[in-house]
Amino acid sequence: MSPLLSVENLRISFPSRQGPVEVVRGVSFTLGRERLGIVGESGSGKSQTGRAILGLTPVSGKATADRLEFDGIDLRNATPAKWRSLRGARMSMVMQDPKFSLNPVMTIGKQLMEAVKLHGGASEARDKSVAMLEAVQIRDPGRVMAAYPHELSGGMGQRAMIAMMLVTEPDLLIADEPTSALDVTVQIEVLRILDRLVSERGMGLIFISHDLELVSTFCDRVLVMYAGRVVEELDAAKMNEAKHPYTRGLLGCLPKIVGDVRPLPVLARDAAWLE
Amino acid sequence: MTDITIQSEGRASALPGWIIKFGKLASTVAVTLFGLLLVTFLIGRVVPVDPVLSVVGDRASPSTYDRVYLELGLDRPLYEQFYLYAKKAVTGDFGESLLTKKPIISDIARAFPATLELATVGIIIGTLLGIPAGVWAAVRQGRLIDQLVRIFGLVGYSAPIFWLGLMGLLLFYAKWGLVAGPGRIDISYEYAFTSKTGLMLLDTAMQGQWAAFRNVVSHIALPGALLGYLSMAYIARMTRSFMLNELAQEYIVTARVKGVAEWRIIWVHALRNAAVPLVTVIALSYAHLLEGSVLTETVFAWPGLGQYLTNSLQNADMNAVLGSTLLIGMVFVGLNILSDLLYTLLDPRVRSRL
Numbered sequence: 001m002s003p004l005l006s007v008e009n010l011r012i013s014f015p016s017r018q019g020p021v022e023v024v025r026g027v028s029f030t031l032g033r034e035r036l037g038i039v040g041e042s043g044s045g046k047s048q049t050g051r052a053i054l055g056l057t058p059v060s061g062k063a064t065a066d067r068l069e070f071d072g073i074d075l076r077n078a079t080p081a082k083w084r085s086l087r088g089a090r091m092s093m094v095m096q097d098p099k100f101s102l103n104p105v106m107t108i109g110k111q112l113m114e115a116v117k118l119h120g121g122a123s124e125a126r127d128k129s130v131a132m133l134e135a136v137q138i139r140d141p142g143r144v145m146a147a148y149p150h151e152l153s154g155g156m157g158q159r160a161m162i163a164m165m166l167v168t169e170p171d172l173l174i175a176d177e178p179t180s181a182l183d184v185t186v187q188i189e190v191l192r193i194l195d196r197l198v199s200e201r202g203m204g205l206i207f208i209s210h211d212l213e214l215v216s217t218f219c220d221r222v223l224v225m226y227a228g229r230v231v232e233e234l235d236a237a238k239m240n241e242a243k244h245p246y247t248r249g250l251l252g253c254l255p256k257i258v259g260d261v262r263p264l265p266v267l268a269r270d271a272a273w274l275e
Numbered sequence: 276m277t278d279i280t281i282q283s284e285g286r287a288s289a290l291p292g293w294i295i296k297f298g299k300l301a302s303t304v305a306v307t308l309f310g311l312l313l314v315t316f317l318i319g320r321v322v323p324v325d326p327v328l329s330v331v332g333d334r335a336s337p338s339t340y341d342r343v344y345l346e347l348g349l350d351r352p353l354y355e356q357f358y359l360y361a362k363k364a365v366t367g368d369f370g371e372s373l374l375t376k377k378p379i380i381s382d383i384a385r386a387f388p389a390t391l392e393l394a395t396v397g398i399i400i401g402t403l404l405g406i407p408a409g410v411w412a413a414v415r416q417g418r419l420i421d422q423l424v425r426i427f428g429l430v431g432y433s434a435p436i437f438w439l440g441l442m443g444l445l446l447f448y449a450k451w452g453l454v455a456g457p458g459r460i461d462i463s464y465e466y467a468f469t470s471k472t473g474l475m476l477l478d479t480a481m482q483g484q485w486a487a488f489r490n491v492v493s494h495i496a497l498p499g500a501l502l503g504y505l506s507m508a509y510i511a512r513m514t515r516s517f518m519l520n521e522l523a524q525e526y527i528v529t530a531r532v533k534g535v536a537e538w539r540i541i542w543v544h545a546l547r548n549a550a551v552p553l554v555t556v557i558a559l560s561y562a563h564l565l566e567g568s569v570l571t572e573t574v575f576a577w578p579g580l581g582q583y584l585t586n587s588l589q590n591a592d593m594n595a596v597l598g599s600t601l602l603i604g605m606v607f608v609g610l611n612i613l614s615d616l617l618y619t620l621l622d623p624r625v626r627s628r629l
Contacts, residue, residue, distance in 0.1 A: 054531075054532060056528060056531055056532070080537070083534075084534045084535075084536060085534065086534070087531065087532055087533065087534040088532065088533040088534030088535075089534060092532050092533070093532045095525055095528065095529065095532075096525075097525070100524060100525035100526065101525040101526055101528070101529045102526055102529065103526040103529070103530070103544055103547075103548070104526070104548065104622075104623070104624060105547050105548055105551070105621070105622060105623060106544075106547075114533065114535065115533045115534075118533060118534050118535060119534065148623040148624070148627075150623070150624050150627070151623075151627065161529075164529075164533070165532070165533075
């Protein structure tokens with residue numbers, strides 16, 4: 001069986017005064033109906049990788065790849081109409097902060113139903129939306145449907161966002177730091193909901209984060225990115241077998257509560273990692 | 276653990292929110308109008324025009340002069356004079372015009388509709404063209420169409436309006452005869468209908484005088500288009516920058532992820548958000564046009580408020596000047612309230628702060 005998504009030699013560059021700058025430099029991976037984590041620091045290209053899969057590279061940027069295939073569809077020369085039929089319906093994305101990623105002047109209900117209606121389902125849009133809000137454990141869906149984004153807390157907003165992205169039952173979900181903007185206590189709750197929905201539906205998930213520990217507990221496989229490249233690919237269960245010094249350095253930076261009194265080591269960067 | 280947290284910042288209060296809002300609004304209006312009265316009153320006292328002389332003339336006898344001086348209440352303390360002034364102003368009594376020998380209020384009632392009609396035509400043209408032009412420029416930022424809109428706009432607010440007006444008259448009226456010349460209507464149509472609202476477009480249309488209506492349209496076309504161009508330049512520029520700001524927001528990416536069509540992203544998602552600050556821009560442009568565009572009204576011999584005000588000023592007709600100033604101030608206050616209300620309607624975040 002062919003994988004849900006295969007990416008080969010993905011490169012993304014942005015123009016600058018010193019000529020084009022490559023922010024993603026030859027990323028390759030395949031994804032089945034599993035949970036893949038992409039970890040990396042700010043500017044490592046993880047978010048741009050996620051956006052390129054959805055064809056959402058900013059207009060100033062340029063994305064190329066030897067292969068970018070979703071369920072047998074070549075995404076490299078997809079027409080805008082093709083993109084529209086894929087986005088929302090078959091692949092979607094949860095973004096970082098619901099404060100900015102929800103339209104402030106539209107009610108949650110309207111935004112949810114828009115997603116349903118776009119992909120054929122106008123008649124049962126309302127019922128589907130309410131059911132989806134229940135699925136993300138919102139107790140009073142009627143009230144949330146009528147609420148504006150600013151009337152919801154961060155955790156509620158992110159659950160509404162997840163509902164909006166899953167209501168069309170896509171095959172692939174990209175979660176771009178979905179919990180970074182939330183309080184720690186709420187983070188786990190939102191992750192649990194996301195986890196349950198993704199495994200229930202047997203979807204493919206790309207979980208983008210800078211939190212190595214979070215990703216290793218949450219995903220099946222982890223890609224570690226550094227300066228636009230994948231430096232290491234690991235089985236999430238075998239994080240301690242990491243070979244690359246960058247990954248090892250990151251793991252070494254994690255503080256432990258018990259029996260750890262040494263000063264936290266600082267990551268010593270090596271220019272060779274850039275190659 | 277799955278509580279709905281609906282934020283509420285309102286204080287506990289026995290009164291419903293809208294009453295409080297209305298009370299605040301009413302007091303703001305009252306204070307503003309009081310300030311306006313005070314300022315106009317003080318201007319009336321400060322200018323070196325003797326109000327008595329302007330009534331009795333230069334050659335009046337000293338006894339007449341004294342009588343009028345007492346009649347006008349100029350012997351009383353200033354606060355009492357202000358009280359009398361305010362009392363009269365509230366009932367719409369600004370005295371008589373020196374020029375027309377008619378009550379100021381009836382002069383204004385005649386001049387203001389002409390300005391209102393012209394400004395309204397102008398703002399409608401400006402909005403209908405300015406918003407699409409601004410949106411278009413924002414969507415094609417940096418491309419040819421963006422540059423064209425910006426240059427067109429730049430000319431709009433940097434070219435002197437009297438020059439544009441004269442050029443317009445020269446080409447469209449004198450040379451090509453496409454539109455009628457200065458004035459609101461040709462004299463042959465002036466008595467074809469009775470003036471009810473003072474807005475000739477409305478009056479002629481309501482009375483079915485279509486020949487007169489066409490004549491009015493042909494008169495208002497050029498000055499209306501000119502004012503429309505001016506407000507369009509401003510509205511398009513502001514729309515462009517508001518749209519650029521909105522199009523860079525994350526919720527636009529969300530809409531794209533959902534598979535929303537590009538036209539819907541622009542005209543529904545982004546413009547609906549940009550509309551909030553645009554309301555203020557349009558209201559202010561309208562207020563600006565309503566002040567009476569002195570130069571436009573002069574070039575087009577338009578018997579509006581701007582022309583009335585200029586004439587009164589040049590003839591030291593202080594009562595008329597003060598009356599018109601008060602009216603313009605009230606128009607400003609009114610439009611500000613209107614844009615506040617629209618703002619509240621358009622932005623749920625403001626609404627919940629009531």
